Amino acid sequence: MSAVLDLQDVTVRRGTTTILDRVTWQVQDGERWVVLGPNGAGKTTMLQIASARMHPSSGTATILDARLGAVDVFELRPRIGVASAALADRISPSESVLDVVLTAAYGMTGRWREQYEALDHERARTLLEVFGVGRFADRRFGTLSEGERKRVQIARALMTDPELLLLDEPAAGLDLGGREELVAALAELAQDRRSPVLVLVTHHVEEVPPGFTHALLLRDGAIRTAGPIEQVLTAEPLSDTFGMDLEVGRHGDRWSARRAG
Numbered sequence: 475m476s477a478v479l480d481l482q483d484v485t486v487r488r489g490t491t492t493i494l495d496r497v498t499w500q501v502q503d504g505e506r507w508v509v510l511g512p513n514g515a516g517k518t519t520m521l522q523i524a525s526a527r528m529h530p531s532s533g534t535a536t537i538l539d540a541r542l543g544a545v546d547v548f549e550l551r552p553r554i555g556v557a558s559a560a561l562a563d564r565i566s567p568s569e570s571v572l573d574v575v576l577t578a579a580y581g582m583t584g585r586w587r588e589q590y591e592a593l594d595h596e597r598a599r600t601l602l603e604v605f606g607v608g609r610f611a612d613r614r615f616g617t618l619s620e621g622e623r624k625r626v627q628i629a630r631a632l633m634t635d636p637e638l639l640l641l642d643e644p645a646a647g648l649d650l651g652g653r654e655e656l657v658a659a660l661a662e663l664a665q666d667r668r669s670p671v672l673v674l675v676t677h678h679v680e681e682v683p684p685g686f687t688h689a690l691l692l693r694d695g696a697i698r699t700a701g702p703i704e705q706v707l708t709a710e711p712l713s714d715t716f717g718m719d720l721e722v723g724r725h726g727d728r729w730s731a732r733r734a735g
């Protein structure tokens with residue numbers, strides 16, 4: 475079976491800066507990946523390629539069997555769910571929470587819109603319930619807390635029933651309780667075999683939800699290590715990626731890291 479995501483020698487240049495440097499990465503069906511790396515490593519840029527929002531300067535990116543540059547990205551994008559700060563910024567604070575989720579489906583249903591409307595509503599409400607924010611369906615998006623908004627964004631990203639779900643720092647800005655609730659929700663998603671392939675960008679190993687299977691470490695636009703999570707989330711590769719001696723702990727199905735010594 476072909477890979478869900480297949481990057482071969484992907485390089486992204488802006489002026490004289492190389493943001494991604496010959497990135498070769500394959501994600502297979504059923505896998506759940508976490509992407510870690512310091513600020514400016516190129517993580518968001520890699521997700522922009524993976525979500526068909528950016529083309530490589532060189533190399534090839536094949537997403538869900540569609541090669542970027544040879545397909546209509548507007549057909550491809552609905553098959554990819556994305557939750558990121560950049561997308562969240564575009565949501566109007568006055569929009570109702572239900573509409574934030576529902577509008578992800580617009581454009582998918584075309585001229586049969588009316589027949590789909592009831593089903594869309596039901597699905598949007600179910601997704602909000604799954605992420606513990608069902609009771610806010612009729613509130614304005616702008617009145618929600620940061621953590622509640624993050625969960626609404628993930629519900630929105632799942633609305634089109636994507637085959638690939640990309641989450642860019644979903645726990646950023648959350649307090650401890652909010653982070654733990656989000657990690658638990660993502661763990662459930664990861665463990666559900668019906669879920670799409672997941673790629674989660676984070677800065678902290680503490681935010682890696684149980685059930686994630688693989689990890690990729692990025693530094694200065696290049697992959698340092700990628701593979702099964704137990705092998706990658708260890709002291710040596712993480713120290714190398716963050717340029718600092720780190721102690722890495724595994725506590726049941728969670729991780730922690732701190733400076734060694």
Ligand SMILES: Nc1ncnc2c1ncn2[C@@H]1O[C@H](COP(=O)(O)OP(=O)(O)OP(=O)(O)O)[C@@H](O)[C@H]1O
Pocket residue numbers: 488489491493511512513514515516517518519520
């Ligand atoms: N248009 C551009 N021109 C020049 N440099 C750029 C451009 N866009 C991004 N960069 C640089 O590319 C690098 C990678 O950015 P990117 O946002 O992908 O990193 P990141 O790993 O997601 O960082 P963070 O963890 O801080 O969010 C950064 O150094 C950034 O300044």
